[in-house]
Amino acid sequence: MALDAEERPSQPITKFESMLKTDDVYFFDAEDFEDIIHHYLNNGKIALAKKAIKIGLQQHPESIEIKLLHIEVLVFENKLEDAEKMLDELQTLDMHNEEIYIQRANIFSKKDNHIAAINLLEKALEISEDTFDIYSLLGMEYLFMDDFELAKKSFMKCVEFDDEDYSSLYNVIYCFEFLEDFDGAIHYLNDYLEKNPYAEVAWHQLGKQYFSKKMYKEALSAYDFAIISDDTFIGAYFEKGKVLEKLGLYNEAIENYETTISIEDPTSHAYLRIGKCHEKLGNTDMAKYYFYHTVHEDPLLDKGWLAITDFYYRLKNYEKAAYYINKATNIDGENPLYWKKCGKIKTALNKLDEADFAYKQAVDFGNYDLDTWLLWADVVQKNNDLESAIQILKQGREFHPDDAAILFKLSGIHSLLSETKKAQKYLAEAIILNANGLEKFQINFPEFCATDWMKNILEQYKNASK
Template structure:
């Protein structure tokens, strides 16, 4: 396909790509180059954007806008010094060009000099017709500084200029949430709704604020208004379902979750909540059907696998529960929750070696709960691995240095190895902290209760 490279029409991008394929060099005016470059930046084709910038500047060496694109690309490529030099050169030419200040701010933001970036953006406000965009950038810089109050103020200014900027609205609410200002968020949203009474996004956010405050009836009303404003708003149906669950209205929650399955592609969240609702109603076949749909939709969702496992545990079908947790581990073997559940199920089934391995993997993956250290220690005792038991309990004491249950077990383990000095040391410490836990010895170390080394400590 041949193009006239001097023709100004809507085919500038196709013409440019044709030029790249044929190695021909054609002429584009500066506006065409801007359109071409914007296209490739937006689509993430940086290499082609660089070629367009280079060719554009070669054909239009005085174009400030094309040089601004070059500066933006230098910033993207982390060529900080070159970007500074390019922007300073442009500032000398057009000191009142807002985009120069914006790109300078972008440069400082990238080097984590956020306060300098804010100062430049505030200057840009004086020169730009698009103040909403600049306020949004200032808000983001304040977020980087974790100054949520000032971030909130600037996102609010975005909305004062453009009340359809829902990304700014979400950012305002994010700031309110971080500051735990739920009541204030509701007041702000109500003011917003006075001007935009059919804003489904605002009603949705009001509902979420009331939900966080546990004011479920008000939350429910807000989500209903969101649905009235847009009866295809999937998020509102999902949130309404959650509220109805809290109110114990499970059949109504099911109806709302099922609506979402018809409006859009099914989500693992909707399947999971449907399963939970049917389980609450005692409809076990429906419950397990939806739990299985959950993991089919999203095999990496641990809540789905754990829901299936817990379902079979409640039915006392531990072998089947174990089978499903093994499937989960095959998919994600780095999930500590899976290994903990695997260990507990094997322990219940008296598969002690497998249970010990499960607890060991859970600890390796970051499960440092007290119960994990204790359960693994007890299993190691059953397996006769006293040295490993001591190592496990010693590690556990690093996380829980004053935990009596760990010390009683460690005392017993040392005594079993004949290390009476260490054993009596930990036993004395444990007895001082809480003598009632001596019952642990009666259960785990009955052979030590009448030992001549121990009896005097217990009876004192």
């Protein structure tokens, strides 16, 4: 297994690199070669690792450890058949080397046979004294299989071995979150923090769990402890700012976002949040200033362009809103929320064909909200395509079968087509589901409401509501 990636070049590494620059050949112990190879693998210098392996095997042709490192490189390069042949040879020499099972497991994992990989890793556990890395590999295999419960247990083992293994700690919490067991995550983190009270990463993760449960005061406390543990922890300041926003404390939120900028280089996300806070405070010019800084810092951040879009939409400057929503859709053309916003803007500009297209895109990319169907049908209706409006509403009804709004709308459009029986049918169904929509229906379709049949329905409704 690879050593610590943070290791500094040792004397053997310096000596090895000096050898490569000359025609001299130096002798190294097999253990030195292992350290040299690990160093290059950990730093992503595969070519140098392969050179060290070649020379190492020339000097120590029987070294199983160097051969295993050679196999690790072969697996990394997807030369799986060559790796398997070498493993077969090694297994005849050493049946009880856990690394052989680990590398076979890596090969099966590469072939997406995760069950076989897990079986081999479990065999490695049986014969290994150092099981830390094996549990980490097991956790990843379970993640590949979407077995988050067993993955969580494997990563918990890693944290038990090393309570500063934050990578495994993150994975444990990820599993809790995927299982939507936020209470379990909170309990686990609190237990962890009793033993490690100054672990800023754990406090940060605890704050996020409280935030998910809308326990904002508890989240603030957790982030404060994270900052006490490490006053340069940018993530804690940023997340604390988000909590303060939820509590309506926008000036305090801005202070935390500005702290992240003072600690490190500014980020587009910090500028975006500051802009949102200023907008909530009514500081229009400051909001615009920070929104523009957002997209200047990261021109590919679609949320930045959307923030500017929303800013101008609220000011009813629809031309500018249209310009900036185009920027957002150019960056992420499959985002249904952007297309929905585009539909609203084009409607406000009375560009009905373009609005029709935008709402179609929103639906095609997965936005099935009730108001999306209704807004789309409104646009098509305004464009005098009543038949298409009916088809849109019928399609929307498949996603919202028990909502009266679509039925009221269907009734009204059929009335415009003089299809009285269909109009009456849908209206009767709508009233049964939710009669409160009648008042709006009367405003939108006054001519139909003036008919004798409709007057009778309204009279019955009034009598029933007394």
